[in-house]
Every structure is written in C-alpha cells, then in structure tokens.
Amino acid sequence: MKKKLIYSFILLAGLSLAACGGKGKTAESSTSAKHTEKTSQTTKGSTTKSSTTSQSSTNSSSASSETKTSESQSAVKSENNTPAKQADAVLSQLSSDFPNDRLPQAILTSRTAEYLTAATTSAADQGNFRILYYAEDHGIVVNDLAVNDLQPIASFEKKTYGSADAAASAVNQIIDNGGSQIDLGYGIKGYQQGAAGSSFLSWQEGNWSMVVRASNIGGEVAEPLAKEAVAYLETAMLPAPQNVGQISLTASVSDSYQTNSVVWQIGTTVYTIQHFDAIQALKMAVSTNQ
Structure with missing residues (x-):
C-alpha cells in the first residue's frame, strides 16, 4: 500500500511538470510571434520611409528595371565603393530611369576625387524632365532628401514643345x-x-x-x-x-x-546642359554621344 502511494505521488508530480513545461513553451511561442510581428512592422515602416524619400524618382513598371535600380542604389550605399564606381552606379540608374534619351556620361571636374549623386523630377513624363547633379565627399543615394541642402554642380533638362518652330x-x-x-x-x-x-x-x-x-x-x-x-x-x-x-x-x-x-x-525637343565650369559644360554635351 505504501509502495502504491509513492508511485501515485511520482505520477502526479510528473503530470504537473509536463503541464508547466507546456505552458512555458506556449508563452515562448507567443513571445516569438510578437517579436516576428514587430520585426515585420519595422521592415514595413523602413520600406515606407525609403519609398517616401525616393518619391521624386521613377517608379519603374518593369521588374527588370526595378531590380537594376535596386542594384544601383545598393552600389551607391556601399562603403567600399570608389568615387568612380559610385558615379557609374548613379549614371546607370539615371539611364534606367530615363531610357529614351542619351544622358550625359561625363559630369564631374574631378571624377576620381568626388562622389556623384543626383536629384530628378518624376520620370512619369519622359518628354519633360530635369536632372540636377551634385559632387560631394561621400556617396549619397539618388533623390535623397539630403541634396536639398546642397549646391548642384550641373544640370540636364529635356523639354518638349508643340512644334519644331516653337x-x-x-x-x-x-x-x-x-x-x-x-x-x-x-x-x-x-x-x-x-x-x-x-x-x-x-x-x-x-x-x-x-x-x-x-x-x-x-x-x-x-x-x-x-x-x-x-x-x-x-x-x-x-x-x-x-x-x-x-x-x-x-x-x-x-x-x-x-x-x-x-x-x-x-525636332520638338530642346535639351539644356548647365555647368559651373565652361569646358565641363562642353564635355557634358559631348558625352551624350557616348
């Protein structure tokens, strides 16, 4: 009889421990789910913020263009980029945003010593757009709001008129x-x-x-x-x-x-290049033939 009581006690203790273990696991899963939800919300918020920051740039309709733009942006952000590589990434992105025109490929007075970035009007209107170029001592993403406080070094503009005479x-x-x-x-x-x-x-x-x-x-x-x-x-x-x-x-x-x-x-289109340096203005124009 005493032996049976001991076995009963052990059995009840085991069931209690199992119940406690199951409750702890459920709480842990719930905490993990909340953490996942929070991470998801943070990512969504970051995506929204990034989208707002780049509002003035083109929203490409093709998946391949979006991928190319994303790759260019990643290249701009990379800390290991040289000024020349970062400039290539910026120019590549601009060409992707405005594929119907030959954009300038020579912008800076000293491309090996300065980082290039740009701000653009919306690419939704391919017949009328403007690009402002900036040269800074560090890489900046195209259409980053930070350029609002910077001085452009050059610009490229396309404007379409109603007739060739106009x-x-x-x-x-x-x-x-x-x-x-x-x-x-x-x-x-x-x-x-x-x-x-x-x-x-x-x-x-x-x-x-x-x-x-x-x-x-x-x-x-x-x-x-x-x-x-x-x-x-x-x-x-x-x-x-x-x-x-x-x-x-x-x-x-x-x-x-x-x-x-x-x-x-x-034809009905007028292109305008502006630059603070006279010979560089000519080089920008010449580079549209490249």
Missing part, C-alpha cells in the same frame, strides 16, 4: 558677326564687341552659335576661353542640332551651375 525659338540662338574680328584658330573667326561693362566674343560652328562673355570690370578677357573651346571641339563631337544650337560660356569663375549652358533642338 522648340527652335526656345533655343534663343544668337548670331552676331559685328565688332572686331579675332582669329580663334583652326580657320574659325570670332567677332568681339562690348556692351554694359562686358565683352562678348561670338562665332559659328555648323548649326551651333557660340559666345563667351567676359566682365570688363573684373579685367577678364574672353579670347583665351574661346580659343580653348575651339581647340577642344576640334577633337570632340557635339550632338548635332536639327536646326539650331546655342552655347553660352562665361570667363568668370563661379559656383553657380547656371553660369554656362549648352542648348540644342531636335
């Missing part, structure tokens, strides 16, 4: 053969005259009209920059305007990306 008029080509004649080399003659404290040196190359402005007040001279531009374009090919193109360069050194411009018309 587009040609928007180029605002200036042809001026007045003033004193100056030999710019390579058989090209320029014409220089002054107005309102500035001197303007103009010349023609094909459908392109070109002008260099220099400030008389600052003692600037337009001729050296004009000759440098002519020499460069002897070895490089600008995009061919259908009817008209206008290049306006400034001898002054400036931080404003709007200082120098290259504008040309193709």
Whole structure:
C-alpha cells in the first residue's frame, strides 16, 4: 500500500511538470510571434520611409528595371565603393530611369576625387524632365532628401514643345558677326564687341552659335576661353542640332551651375546642359554621344 502511494505521488508530480513545461513553451511561442510581428512592422515602416524619400524618382513598371535600380542604389550605399564606381552606379540608374534619351556620361571636374549623386523630377513624363547633379565627399543615394541642402554642380533638362518652330525659338540662338574680328584658330573667326561693362566674343560652328562673355570690370578677357573651346571641339563631337544650337560660356569663375549652358533642338525637343565650369559644360554635351 505504501509502495502504491509513492508511485501515485511520482505520477502526479510528473503530470504537473509536463503541464508547466507546456505552458512555458506556449508563452515562448507567443513571445516569438510578437517579436516576428514587430520585426515585420519595422521592415514595413523602413520600406515606407525609403519609398517616401525616393518619391521624386521613377517608379519603374518593369521588374527588370526595378531590380537594376535596386542594384544601383545598393552600389551607391556601399562603403567600399570608389568615387568612380559610385558615379557609374548613379549614371546607370539615371539611364534606367530615363531610357529614351542619351544622358550625359561625363559630369564631374574631378571624377576620381568626388562622389556623384543626383536629384530628378518624376520620370512619369519622359518628354519633360530635369536632372540636377551634385559632387560631394561621400556617396549619397539618388533623390535623397539630403541634396536639398546642397549646391548642384550641373544640370540636364529635356523639354518638349508643340512644334519644331516653337522648340527652335526656345533655343534663343544668337548670331552676331559685328565688332572686331579675332582669329580663334583652326580657320574659325570670332567677332568681339562690348556692351554694359562686358565683352562678348561670338562665332559659328555648323548649326551651333557660340559666345563667351567676359566682365570688363573684373579685367577678364574672353579670347583665351574661346580659343580653348575651339581647340577642344576640334577633337570632340557635339550632338548635332536639327536646326539650331546655342552655347553660352562665361570667363568668370563661379559656383553657380547656371553660369554656362549648352542648348540644342531636335525636332520638338530642346535639351539644356548647365555647368559651373565652361569646358565641363562642353564635355557634358559631348558625352551624350557616348
């Protein structure tokens, strides 16, 4: 009888322990589920935040384009990237966002020493868009809100008009053969005259009209920059305007990306490149042929 009581006690103790063990396992599973749910919510929140940050960039309709953009963004974020690799990733993403146009492939004054990034308008309108380029000392994702506080170094813009005549008029080509004649080399003659404290040196190359402005007040001279531009374009090919193109360069050194411009018309479309550096503006335009 005593032996049976001992066995009963052991059996009851075992059942109690089993019940406690089952309860502990259930609580652990519940905690794990809550943790998983919290992680899922955090990921969802991060995704939403990332989506909001990149709102101005293109929402690609194809899965392959989305994958390519994602890969480019990852490349931009990588801490192991060199400035050149990071620039390639940015340019690749921009080409993916705006596949119908040849975008500039040469942007920076010193590509090996600076990181390139950009901010764009929505790619939903492929006929009208604008890209602002930035050069910083660290990599920044395209369309990151941080660029709102930064100074652009260059821009590329596409604008579509209702007719070819309207587009040609928007180029605002200036042809001026007045003033004193100056030999710019390579058989090209320029014409220089002054107005309102500035001197303007103009010349023609094909459908392109070109002008260099220099400030008389600052003692600037337009001729050296004009000759440098002519020499460069002897070895490089600008995009061919259908009817008209206008290049306006400034001898002054400036931080404003709007200082120098290259504008040309193709059909009903007008393309505009701006850069704070005169020769780099030309190189940007030439690189659209690459």
